Amino acid sequence: MLGWRDERELAAVLPAKEAAAITKAFGYTRCWQLLEHYPRTYVRHGSAAHLIDARDGDVVTLYGTVVKQSTRPTRKRTKSGRPLMLTEVFIRDELTRIKATYFGSWYAEKQLTEGARAIFSGKIRHYQGQMQLSQPDFYLVASADGQPREGDLATGSLKKLAAYGELDTVLGNRAMLPVYPATAQVTSWQLMGAIDLVLETLPPIPEPLPAPPAGLPDFDSALRDVHDPKDQDAVDRGLARLKYNEALALALVMAVRRQDTEAQNAPPLPRVEGRQQDQLLRALPFPLTRGQQEVLSEISADISRAHPMSRLLQGEVGSGKTIVALLAMLQAVDNGRQCAMLAPTEVLTVQHARSLTRTLAAAGSTATVVALTGSMPTAVKREALLNIVSGQADIVVGTHALIQDAVEFFDLGLVVVDEQHRFGVEQRDRLRGQGRDGATPHTLVMTATPIPRTIAMTVFGDLAVSTLKELPGGRKPIQSAVVPEANPRWVERAWERIREEVAAGRQAYVVCPRIDDDGGVITVAAWLRATEFKDLHVSVLHGRMKGAEKDEVMADFAAGGIDVLVATTVIEVGVDVPNATVMMIRESENFGVSQLHQLRGRVGRGGHASLCLFHTTAEPGSPAAVRVQAVAETSDGFALADLDLSNRQEGDVLGTSQSGTHRTVKLLNLLTDLPVIEQANADAENLARRDRGLAERLTADIGEDDREFLDKT
Structure with missing residues (x-):
């Protein structure tokens, strides 16, 4: 309170x-x-x-x-x-x-x-x-x-x-x-x-702030008016003050955290003319979009300073975040520093390592890339660890294995976290503590899940935010269509469209909500091999497969050896196969809005027209069916993020629904209360700089569960 x-x-x-x-x-x-x-x-x-x-x-x-x-x-x-x-x-x-x-x-x-x-x-x-x-x-x-x-x-x-x-x-x-x-x-x-x-x-409760916020009642009056109001105006004024208090509490936590970050030292990594970053820029087969250029300039300026960068890069699926991250990492390499790229899955780790190596080789770069995953053979892992600690590895791409105690960097200057929502602050801090001579590496966290502005200002308030919206040249919009199970003709036409794409030399994904049982990957793949796709090469990919087995399947799919890949959401993040042009998401009502958008982004990554088919068993007109239809009707991830937010409670969004009997946010509406959040953020920044002790006292009552969640965002 x-x-x-x-x-x-x-x-x-x-x-x-x-x-x-x-x-x-x-x-x-x-x-x-x-x-x-x-x-x-x-x-x-x-x-x-x-x-x-x-x-x-x-x-x-x-x-x-x-x-x-x-x-x-x-x-x-x-x-x-x-x-x-x-x-x-x-x-x-x-x-x-x-x-x-x-x-x-x-x-x-x-x-x-x-x-x-x-x-x-x-x-x-x-x-x-x-x-x-x-x-x-x-x-x-x-x-x-x-x-x-x-x-x-x-x-x-x-x-x-x-x-x-x-x-x-x-x-x-x-x-x-x-x-x-x-x-x-x-x-x-x-x-x-x-x-x-x-x-x-x-x-009477003493006013906790130096003075009540402009236009709002004192805290004591607000609390009493909410529980025993004289009229609707008293309710509105009381709720407005209590919402402001909730927003200010979160904003103060973030303001104090920003101050702590600013007080740390980081290795300055200024741009070096004519080195590997310039070399890659000249060799790119396509020009950077205006948005990519602007974001790269922001990151370049941040990491040139002697204080650690903490920046969030959010961008639509396929907006080119990875190439921006690689250019930023080369700026660190040009300054003789190492980079760590944290990826959420082994499939994505291996893919990133191959893609970065291929891109650097094509540009004639001498920067070295090393992958590190938990399932690597012992000898391979030992060699990777030796390359990291000796400084032979310029860019290290890894899963959670990167933050194990056995991993030591020679001179870590920049940490890139791909799909930040899969990792917590405490995990990132394990890498930020790997800087040389007490220096804190710069940090760039990335997400392809667009974040509404209110969420960015509360949950991610300790990070500067950059946004990529436009798609690189050559990308074509993905067409989407809903395929109701209740309409057999549409279902048959969907399988036929997949056969047509494969006949044209393309590839397809079929995504299932589970591995086993009816409608799962195993069952659907077996059925497709026996019926719809008798003459096609159908393979499976799911989370229970071993790392090497998953890598082999993805490599085969990327090389064109698999026509149809039946998979779980293991392909949701970062999987990049430009020749895959069609996807069917089975029982799409079982997935969230942002997850459907992420999955759809796995097609349309080349220059070919692409299609995403949202199969559904939901009753027509039901909330689930309406949600799926809304995703099919728009490819604007930021509009879908607002839709996702409108369907969820604030406790779910802020991760506090299961935090026991107390939640910091009970009244604040993250869809409609942007003006309150903006005002609270501005006031928190001023208050934390003017009176750090008061800022800490005002947030002392934020529960450990809420703090733990905020540390995981």
Whole structure:
């Protein structure tokens, strides 16, 4: 909570039974945890407008007037043999009419007569297209005849609310009722009563910042207004301040981290005229795009300085990130330093090593490339390690094996991390600690998964960001089409298109969501060999194969010896076979948006027209089918990144969904809150430079799980 927490134990503030129930349901033991259990919506003047999007099983609240009631026998019998009575109560508020049903409840029949006004709380269910409340608890606000009530007429969960005082007192003075995420054991009403008591016994909270942000309330007012607002304006202002606090906490962590990086020393690697970087630039068979030139200039300037570069290079699939990285590495080599390139898979490591070696040889470069993977034969690995420690290897490409204790560099100047989301900061830091004489190597991390700006400013806020959007010359757009399993003609036409591409001398991928079982790589490959592709060379590639076996298959595919490669997502990252022009992704609804975009990028890497077929078994019109169709309709990775973000919760995006009972980000919306994030980032930079101690104190309450995640981004 940005430098403040109410550390009181719940059991010391709440009634013992209530505290125990909340701890059992949510894991909360301290008051600050309960105060961060924010309302999911509000009921104003008893409005049922919040029910519009309710789903079966949601616990909801409704304040309305009984307009009709009827009781009739059902076919079911009680233990005494009498018919079980069903009471149907029709409730209306300003906008909505909803039915509540009670089985065998003489009390509901007696109290909920026409004209009675009550608050209802229960689970929603839909029956024959109509929304209903089944056996909801109720609190009678006014009886049908308007007579004074004797005591609190409440049932179930609302009766439990009486643990916090008389219901008239607890509910009567509220203009808006908060509706909390609840469980069957602990209802929204109980949470409201518990939070009320915590706030009532809490002294005013000191403002944690030197002054409240411009246009926003102080922290104490914001927290109280979110839980007990007087009107919608109070809700909006309170939420705006709490969102700002969340954004500022993340931004301060990153600002402090940037300061720490700036305080380190790095080997200056200025551009050297007429050496190997220039040699490669002159020898390239195609000119760099304007975007590549700009990014290379940014990187070149960064690594020329005596402070370590920390830069993220994001670019569309096929936008030419690897050649930019190679040119940057040659600038380091021109200064007599070594480079390390960290790749997420052995397949990609071997491919990078071959591709870099081939490119350098074609340019007449003398720079040497060495590969290092965990599955290498002992003798080969020993030779690679010797070349690395002696300085004979200029560029080392490796998997996680690169960050093992046995690997020592002679003089490491630049670290390149391909597909950064596969590695954590602590893994990168293992390489950054390999600099000579205490110097920190420069770091360039790359991703082909476009990152929305809000994510770049929060999760990757400690990195400078460069972006490549345009494709190099000769690349043609990839056509995409959805192939529903329910349409056999389309499925047959898809297999036919693959046969046509192979007949034209091209190659194809078929991607499956699993290795075994129905629809897996093994089954699909066997079926294709026996049916659709009897005369073609069909091979398989998946994660259970040994490294040497995978390398052999990929080398055979790259050489044109395999017509159709049936694979899992092991081909998702970096696999580059220009002659592959068609891909079918089986059961594409099982893949995420960014993953589908990444897979599609494995074709269209040469100058040939290419096609990606999204096979799906999803029901037409379902969210999964709509998602697949959206990917098929756009090749703009940044638009798809926003789509991906809109389909995910912030906890998922920030990696904190599984971080126990506390998450730093609970209110901030990474799709719509860009202005808040921008303001927080600017303020965090100024505050961290002006008062480093305050910046550290304000982020001291960020949980270890959240810090661990931020270290892994």
